Amino acid sequence: xxxxxxxxxxxxxxxxxxxxxxxxxxxxxxxxxxxxxxxxxxxxxxxxxxxxxxxxxxxxxxxxxxxxxxxxxxxxxxxxxxxxxxxxxxxxxxxxxxxxxxxxxxxxxxxxxxxxxxxxxxxxxxxxxxxxxxxxxxxxxxxxxxxxxxxxxxxxxxxxxxxxxxxxxxxxxxxxxxxxxxxxxxxxxxxxxxxxxxxxxxxxxxxxxxxxxxxxxxxxxxxxxxxxxxxxxxxxxxxxxxxxxxxxxxxxxxxxxxxxxxxxxxxxxxxxxxxxx
Numbered sequence: 289x290x291x292x293x294x295x296x297x298x299x300x301x302x303x304x305x306x307x308x309x310x311x312x313x314x315x316x317x318x319x320x321x322x323x324x325x326x327x328x329x330x331x332x333x334x335x336x337x338x339x340x341x342x343x344x345x346x347x348x349x350x351x352x353x354x355x356x357x358x359x360x361x362x363x364x365x366x367x368x369x370x371x372x373x374x375x376x377x378x379x380x381x382x383x384x385x386x387x388x389x390x391x392x393x394x395x396x397x398x399x400x401x402x403x404x405x406x407x408x409x410x411x412x413x414x415x416x417x418x419x420x421x422x423x424x425x426x427x428x429x430x431x432x433x434x435x436x437x438x439x440x441x442x443x444x445x446x447x448x449x450x451x452x453x454x455x456x457x458x459x460x461x462x463x464x465x466x467x468x469x470x471x472x473x474x475x476x477x478x479x480x481x482x483x484x485x486x487x488x489x490x491x492x493x494x495x496x497x498x499x500x501x502x503x504x505x506x507x508x509x510x511x512x513x514x515x516x517x518x519x520x521x522x523x524x525x526x527x528x529x530x531x532x533x534x535x536x537x538x539x540x541x542x543x544x545x546x547x548x549x550x551x552x553x554x555x556x557x558x559x560x561x562x563x564x565x
Contacts, residue, residue, distance in 0.1 A: 293318030294368045295543065296360070298351055298409060299378025300324065301333040304426070304516050304539070307532035308375055309333075311540040313342035318372065323349035323360070351378045351405035354412075361412045370418040373543045376406045376489075377426045381482045395467040395481040402485035403460050407453075407492060414496065423496070423511040424542045427489040429558055431515075432565070434483025439476025446491050447565060453495050460488045489513060490556050490565065497554025510545055514538045515558040 301324035312320045322344045324330035330346045350356040379402045382394045466472035493513035516535035555562045
């Protein structure tokens with residue numbers, strides 16, 4: 289078993305994920321795994337970094353596929369005995385304004401990956417995180433604006449310090465069901481599937497941080513959610529204000545917090561700054 293520290297970035301063959309891997313290759317003192325659904329795209333991305341003189345390793349990962357997540361889990365367990373840094377970056381977005389896909393389909397597909405896929409990765413990989421490990425869930429400032437677009441009752445639930453993972457899952461499922469019945473606005477939801485999926489990620493991060501405090505108090509693991517900003521990627525388009533490398537700055541900052549740092553933990557950050565939720 290290797291005693292080398294190991295970092296994994298989900299959905300990292302392009303865009304912000306790729307920029308996060310690039311930065312970690314330069315700064316993280318161990319093995320950095322670039323992951324992608326499609327092995328050939330993943331290998332291409334690794335080769336691109338190699339041309340820059342950077343060494344990333346590749347492992348296949350489709351966060352929509354539990355078998356794929358578990359294969360990565362078993363590999364990390366066997367080879368490294370765990371994990372030091374996990375960056376949950378994988379996500380999708382419809383071009384909500386211009387996309388003609390029915391909203392209920394957008395809701396189901398977006399939440400399947402962004403919330404449920406991310407949650408499955410956490411369920412399988414968080415137990416592997418070693419003491420002093422760092423977990424970064426890439427969310428979005430859109431989660432804050434979507435939260436403000438929720439009914440008072442939903443806002444209270446999502447801001448609650450005692451909400452459980454089960455309750456959150458129920459709410460995320462309810463949003464999908466409400467969109468299918470075309471009653472989501474009447475039920476207090478905002479009109480953004482991406483925004484609701486990222487509310488899920490931000491709230492999940494708050495719950496996970498609480499669980500770490502309860503179950504692994506002395507392990508000094510720091511877990512946070514963050515917004516990379518509006519970044520020029522396939523997802524956000526060419527008009528966005530930040531380059532992928534600039535978008536990677538906050539996730540990388542959180543992934544590389546020093547061992548003696550006691551925070552941030554359970555927070556939502558943008559531009560390396562804790563934001564109110």
